[in-house]
Amino acid sequence: MDPFDSNNTERADLPRNMIENSMFEEEPDVVDLAKDSAAFPTFPALDPDEVAFEPRSSRLLVRGLGENDMDDDEDCESSARLLGMSFMNRSAAHRSSSSPYARQAPPRSCSRPSTRTTVVCVLFLLIVAAMIMVMYFLPGCNFTKTGCPRTNKTTPPEQVYPVSTSGEPFPWAQLRLPRSIHPLSYDLTLDPDLDNMTFTGRAVISMSVLHDTKLIVLHSARLNITRATFKLDDGEARAVTVLEYKPRQQIAVKFSEELKTGQSCVLTLDYSANLSHTYDGFYNSSYTDAGGVKRVLAATQFEPLAARKAFPCFDEPSFKATFLIRISRKPSYLTLSNMPQAKSTPLLNGLVQDEFEKTIVNMSTYLVAFIVANFIPTSKLVSETRVSVYSVPDKKEQTHYALDTACKLLEFYNDFFEISYPLKKLDLVAIPDFLAGAMENWGLITFRETSLLVGEHSSSLEKQVVASVVAHELAHQWFGNLVTMRWWNDLWLNEGFATYMQYMSLHTVFPQLDVGNLFLAVRFRALDNDALNSSHAVSMDVNKPEQVEEMFDSVSYEKGASILLMLNASLPGEQQFRKGIIQYLKQFSGLNTDTNDLWNSLTQVEVSPQHPNVSEMMSSWTSQKGFPLVTVSRKGGQVTLTQEHFLLTSDNATQASSLWNIPVTYVTDNCSLAPECRQVFNLKNKSGTLKEVPESVKWLKLNYRNTGFYVVHYGDEGWAALIAALSRNISVLTPEDRASLVHNIFALSRLGRVSFSQVLNLLSYMSNETETSPVAEALLQLDVLYCLLDQRQEHSVVARMKSYILHQFRPLMDKQTWEEEEQSVSKQELRSALLNMACRLNEEECVRRARAQFIRYAESNGTVRIPGDLQQVVFTVAAQSDEGWEALLGMYAHATYDAEKRKMLRGLASTQDPRRIVWILTAVLRGDLIQTQELPLVVSTVCHGFAGYLFVWDFIQENWDRLIEKFPLGSFAIQSIIKSATARFSTQAHLNQVEGFFSSLKERGSQMRSVQEAVETIRLNQRWMDRNLPTLKERL
């Protein structure tokens, strides 16, 4: 899956440890927002002037300061839970502590208790507490369901079973399913009713018994099972009772006789359900066609845990099986699934039933997919495979680029992996309502429209987005679909690989798309994210549903891809890495693997005895969180390297035990540009000494072209030598190396190892810089600082920062043109970064040109185009005036080209007008005028402005339950929303609020890693400001 919103450059641009601050330093006024119904009113019409506006002055810092209107409810809920705990058993009590996966009503329904109820409750609690204490102090008591085994201390405690919906004990007490039964095939018949948004289904599951058992346990969520039969070997089918335990989304069938190893059996389940209103499971979606008619459709998104919402199944990646799927539809619709259609049969009720071929491959449940819609395709044949791109009929013209790209990439992968794509068809489908960027379902890849459709006039930057997502999802057909991780703890095997292959394949097949800058920026952001103490190892324990969701993060994708690049770059010979992965794919084809399987395959193809063992080297990168800081110290000809954990932590804790096996690379002023200049040193220990470096060498640059996943500190003298060299001639280093110096010095400043003066010293060379990646990295880092100062209302420093940035980059900004389409992607990226910054700083000429461009565009009635890479800056400038915002809103409502439409949305969300900010947040949550799938984009854009972030935090607290209804806890969308909303806080008051709010959520969010990240980031922001504000005041 590509959970990232590829067009949201905010994501790539914002380092996790944003050094932001707030204008609020004093104690805020306390207002009860819950009673403030005008806080986020629902606006009936588009006219923002009608919006009831509550001035933001004081009502924003309320939550989390102890004034929590949920307290009473929470107390009541906790009491109920406590009672439940004592009386039944621990697991049963969790039913009331609603998991978002169970989709139960949020635990706020408890009404305020009367005095009498309170007294009764307290008495009851006292009695219960007394009982618990008596039981607890009995010797050997283990709270088993039969009480305490008093006499025989050697008897192991009996398993505590939860209680199923029917009141009977549910016979399985773990999150993971038992291994005694393995599914072989599913025969699924689905009858969706798009008029009533419901469906019925029949799942016939053939299984084999791997170990003697009296039990079959599988997953099912929100399915109403109406009939169940069971057949053993050649016996008769008989009705069986299905027990359900909703909190874990499990169902079970118990047998009085043991099923014996080697036997086969068939479970048939009939069920009904509603189509999901969120973005997972079998969900309904709609769009309005060019004629203004609302069209409905139904599609699926199962990864990671939602196949169980569409059919009962063994919903873990290692339970691979074959699938035969039948779906009924109205004659005006078509259906799609993983396999080609086998036959179509008219039904008596006027519907048609489509049957798809049985899958020829064993497949994990999260890769199953089906769609019922009125889409139309364009197709091409690539060797044995028919490749088709489907879209809504109005957008058929926008599918050609994706089709062409997919065909070329399919050929590339077939050849590169030396294993042909196994299916006869490959569909790529653009779905109007889709939360993730795309999903790699085998043979039926689903996409957001932005990730697949490009218009005739699209810029090559927009094509780069589409090609990247297509390349990623196609790589998954091998990495993920053919060979699948055994469990979600190794998600990086899917996602790190697909991300790496996406850049690698595009670099080879479409060099004109220039993905190098993008991949470099991705690696910088991966380092920034992984520097936090709340980060995690690439491969880690995953035990809860929200932990599974949380694995879809920067570590699995971006760090995973970064360490694969490092490995590939460190292996001797071009083909080593490729040979290793071909061997891995062939050896484990159709099976499940873990990280060690990959390293072992790569180790086997090694040829050079001097080269470090791959398994030994790479496990140091996958088994521990974070990355190393390599410090260079030089005494004459002796250069010593030391390593330590690069850990951004507010309490100065260090992790002395972390040690990486680092393939350090370096170049010197003798030879610094060509790949042959690169020298290698394996730093396995705390420190190591390079072979004698001649004293005549003026400087060393480590991490050649930034292919390694570490940060380098050169010490005062080392930095000074590099800065002096760059000031004389920037071409002594590659652009990647220059960007890497820029990134590293900002990182070291955050770590407190260099002063901000040293950062400015390095940036002094920037006025001569012309390449995209160093400029883009410097602008990104400076923008973070600018936001910080701006929001802290340090007016004089803000003004000086503004003139500093304009002074440094003015020559390059002035060189940018506004009219013609630039050809190279890299040049477009550069122009876009420079002009966005210039206009953001209100540089007069930039604003004037952008306004003029917008007026010409608005008046031309669609005949004048704004170059794709300039649309964002033009729309953002336009949205700052009343007329511009209104005009843009009108265009947004009618725009059909999704990439452009989203830039309009970002423009609208960049407004500094509080009424409009409130309006847009409300509209996107409501979902009619702006799709709710855009909420993370809107939130991150609104937060980028000075006015907006103040509203967003309030909005999130007010609407938390609605948010987690739409987006699963821990999901990328929720991670992104929390990060955007909190990354700019840096005061104690905000820290208290954030901590208070999230801890009040309890199981509705407090446990998420992104919450820890938010808290840690705020503390780091606070510390950074304390340390560096004086320097900024002095130096700028």
Ligand SMILES: [Zn+2]
């Ligand atoms: Zn993916």
